[in-house]
Amino acid sequence: MVFREDIEMVQNEDIEEIKRKAQTLIEALPYIKKFSGKKIVVKYGGSAMLDENLKFNVIQDVALLKLVGLKPIIVHGGGKEISKWIERLGMETHFQNGLRVTDEPTLEVAEMVLNNVNRSLVGLMSKVGLNAVGISGKDAGLLKVQKKLSDGKDIGYVGEVVATDSSVIDSLLEADFIPVVAPIGMGIDDDHDYNINADDCACAVATAINAEKLVFLTDIEGVFTDPTDKRTLISEMTLDEAQAMIDNGVVGGGMLPKLQNCIDAMKNGVSRVHILDGRLEHCLLLEFYTEKGIGTAMVKDDDL
Numbered sequence: 001m002v003f004r005e006d007i008e009m010v011q012n013e014d015i016e017e018i019k020r021k022a023q024t025l026i027e028a029l030p031y032i033k034k035f036s037g038k039k040i041v042v043k044y045g046g047s048a049m050l051d052e053n054l055k056f057n058v059i060q061d062v063a064l065l066k067l068v069g070l071k072p073i074i075v076h077g078g079g080k081e082i083s084k085w086i087e088r089l090g091m092e093t094h095f096q097n098g099l100r101v102t103d104e105p106t107l108e109v110a111e112m113v114l115n116n117v118n119r120s121l122v123g124l125m126s127k128v129g130l131n132a133v134g135i136s137g138k139d140a141g142l143l144k145v146q147k148k149l150s151d152g153k154d155i156g157y158v159g160e161v162v163a164t165d166s167s168v169i170d171s172l173l174e175a176d177f178i179p180v181v182a183p184i185g186m187g188i189d190d191d192h193d194y195n196i197n198a199d200d201c202a203c204a205v206a207t208a209i210n211a212e213k214l215v216f217l218t219d220i221e222g223v224f225t226d227p228t229d230k231r232t233l234i235s236e237m238t239l240d241e242a243q244a245m246i247d248n249g250v251v252g253g254g255m256l257p258k259l260q261n262c263i264d265a266m267k268n269g270v271s272r273v274h275i276l277d278g279r280l281e282h283c284l285l286l287e288f289y290t291e292k293g294i295g296t297a298m299v300k301d302d303d304l
Contacts, residue, residue, distance in 0.1 A: 031289045036069030038212035039173065043202035045077035046219040048278030049117070056124065058217070061284035062178070063128045071173050074132075075181045075205055077198030078117045082110050098254065099148070102156040102195050110195045114182040121180050132178040137161075137185035137196060140168035143204055145185040145194045159185045159194030161201070164208035181205060203261045207268040214270050215287075216258060217278030222296030223259065225250060236297050239266055262298045273298040 042062065048054045062072050079100070086093050086109055094101040102110065118134040125132040137143030145159030172179045183201035185194050196204075199216065206214040223245070225232040237245075242263055245251050251259055262273040276283045276295035286294045 027290060032068045035212060035288070037071070039071045039073065039209050040065070040213040040215065041073045041075060041202055041206040041209070041211045042215045042217065042284070043075050043077070043198060044121070044217055044278075045079070045198055046217060046278050048217050049076065049078070050080065051279075054279065054281070057281045058278065058284070059121070059124045059128055059130075061282055062125070063130050064285060065288070066130060066178065073169060073173075073179045073181065073205060073209065073211070074121065075183065075198060075202040076114075076117055076121060077183065078110075078114045079198070081117065082113045085109050085113055096150040096153060096155050098257070099150050099155055099158055099197065100195070102158050104157070107157045107193060107195055111184055111193065114184060118180055118182045125178060125180070130178055131176060132180050133172055134180045134182070135168060135172075136182040137201060137204075138193065141165040141186070142168055142181070142208075143185035143196065143201065144188040145196060146188055147194070157192065157194045159187065159196045161185060161196065161204040162188055164204055166205075166208040169205070169209055197257075199258055199261050203265045203270075206265050206270045210269045212271045213274065213288075214262070214265050214272075215274045215276060215284065216262075217276055217283070218258070219277070219279060220255070220275075221277045221294075222275050223251065223255065234296050236299055238299060239263055242298055266298060266300070271300070 044058065048058050062074065065072050082100070083093055086106065089109065091105060091109070100106065114136070118136070122132045122134045135142065137145075142165060143161050144163035146162050148155070148158045148160035169179050181201065183196040183198045185196050186192075187194055202214060202216070221230070221233055223234045223237065224230070225234060242259055246256065246259060258275065262275070265273055274287055274295055274297050276287055280286070280294060283294060287297070
């Protein structure tokens, strides 16, 4: 038996929930207006690529970003999947300073995996009603690379971007498509295929198109002054503050090259860079369209 008091309690709870949702939409309005028509690059990697629920959440976020007027470009990695296939094929994986030593057979596996990841992402976007096109850095000369050395050592077909041509991305955006970019480039001297670190690829793409935002989806919450203390998460930092953290040895490991990539991207025209925890559902929406945000944003001094 249901009493009137119970019905009124449920109705009141429903109304409060509706009010909270309405307030969230109102909070998002100035950000929607500010970033409408702007180009953003999302570097998609980490656990968010491996967990199917997280993967679908990211695609939903991208769909909403597109529908409210942004122009997203996705750059994806695939390192963990590449390692899995190399092991499955009985091959060995070697790393030099965090970079995969890439001989010809390893490059073939990397290209196969990255192409599969690319097609999968394009397919998911199609399911949520997005028009997406998968490309790589080889297409239309998007990314030209030279051999990247690690402490002076040859690590095979690993590329460092030295020239870009964004015309293919510009054309896709103009035609209302979302470009999904695999990190493979063409050698500027030998026309050979090269594997590119996905973070480097995202920075090169963001710089080439003069993106408003560059977002790294990672497996950490952001940048900390003390990695052992989650209370020291930095919500916003300037270029000078980020450089000081590198110079003073505050950051290390995988965060060091990522932070340097952020600095380089902003020095080359990107307006703002975000480091987000891709394991958090709808992290893109929370960072872009709420006042507090959830990760670390690198901003220009006059934006603080």
